[in-house]
Amino acid sequence: MKILVFNVKYSENLGDGLLADCIEETLRAEGGEVETLDLAGRTAVGTSRNRALILNILRHLPAPIRRAVVSRALAKQLKTSSRLWDEKIAAADAVILGGGNLFQDDDLNFPLKVGTLLDCVARSKKPLAIYAVGVGPHWSEPAKRLFGRLLGTNLKHLSVRDGFAYRNWLQHFPTGPIPEIEPDPGLLAGSLAPATSPIQGNVGLCVTEPKILARHASRAGAAIPLTSVADYLALIAELTGTGYRVTLFSNGASEDQRLAEAVFAAAETAGIGTAGELALAGRPQDPQQLLSILAENSVIVAHRLHACIAAHAMQIPAVGISWDGKVEGFFKAMDRAGFFAAAGSTPSEIAAMVAKAEREGIDPARHHEQVTSAKSALLNVRSILRGNEYFNASPKAKKRNKLTQSV
DSSP: OEEEEEEOTTOSSHHHHHHHHHHHHHHHHTSSEEEEEETTOOSSOOOOTTHHHHHHHHTTSOHHHHHHHHHHHHHHHHHHHHHHHHHHHHTOSEEEEEEEEEEOOSTTHHHHHHHHHHHHHHHHTOEEEEEEEEEOSOOOHHHHHHHGGGGGSEEEEEEESSHHHHHHHHHHOTTOOOOEEOOOGGGGGGGGSOSOOOEEEEEEEEOOOHHHHHHHOSSOGGGOSSOSHHHHHHHHHHHHHTTOEEEEEOSSOHHHHHHHHHHHHHHHHHTSSTTTTEEEOOOOOSHHHHHHHHHTEEEEEESSHHHHHHHHHTTOOEEEEOSSHHHHHHHHHTTOGGGEEOTTOOHHHHHHHHHHHHHHOOOHHHHHHHHHHHHHHHHHHHHHHHSOOOOOOOHHHHHHHHHSOOO
16 A cells, blocks of 8 residues: 655754654554655755745735735646646555644645645545644635635545644534544654653753744734743743753754854853853754754753654653644643743743753653554554545544543
């Protein structure tokens, strides 16, 4: 059986590539052929030309004009992708779309790509699984139509990754189909991690460009913690002042790495962490390098969801920073809500969470249950695609959905 997987494997944000690797490796270990295609048409991780400039221009345009600009910019690429995807799907037995936050309306970027793919899958009549996806709360009317093309496909399985995504899905598709809630495949990252032990007292601080947070956030921008160099410096001072060492790192996005470098330089100027308590990691080039950075720390602090998920998968406690409901959704789903820094959290409050997280660690039995559940969910999707049954959330799944904590 050949399964074709679609996600954003080659995004600069290496958390997306990590998801792709987790899905591929888990499915391959069970036998069969797996191939992953990037929805953006990329074949390797790389910096998009003029990315920072484009994002800066878009943020100053009215929403309808932004959508028109993105649609025009993607038209040629999607025509090429459609031809390739038709060929690839024809040679495959089934298609998986996921994981990742793929059902979000970022000025029609994802809706156009996903809608084009859904057209290809519908033409092929091949079985489709939409698996453990994130779902944004706000969709434009064009986005609803594009995502709605899933109703014309041979849909065998539909799942979202947390209660936040589940609630959003029902808002967009009130008459169904009803998704199941399945664990994020990033929870399988522990099997890909390097065999090293975390350095006690070392905090990995993932730096994220606030403009990116503002573009995709479901939270009010003013309330997002850690959105300036000064905020990061304050947290570093809190941590190093109580005996921690801090390593600044990024998830791989070029704009995030530039901000990490700016924070490090500002800390040197201010004399913060200059006694060897502060380090700057190089920009990771692939998911394995990101895992290596994470593995050296006893606690991770991040806005980036998959820095938190990968850390948790490696049994390294994480403190998640509020900016989008998906982060809170994950921490609630993992029974770690006490380590989610809500909107308006101060550097001192975040530092206190770090100390508590390192002190308490992660419950091994609960962690084993979560990882086992994530693996079982993915292998169950594979089994469904092997069969010949149309998707319909079972009574058992619906019961589980009701019991799953949502935000």
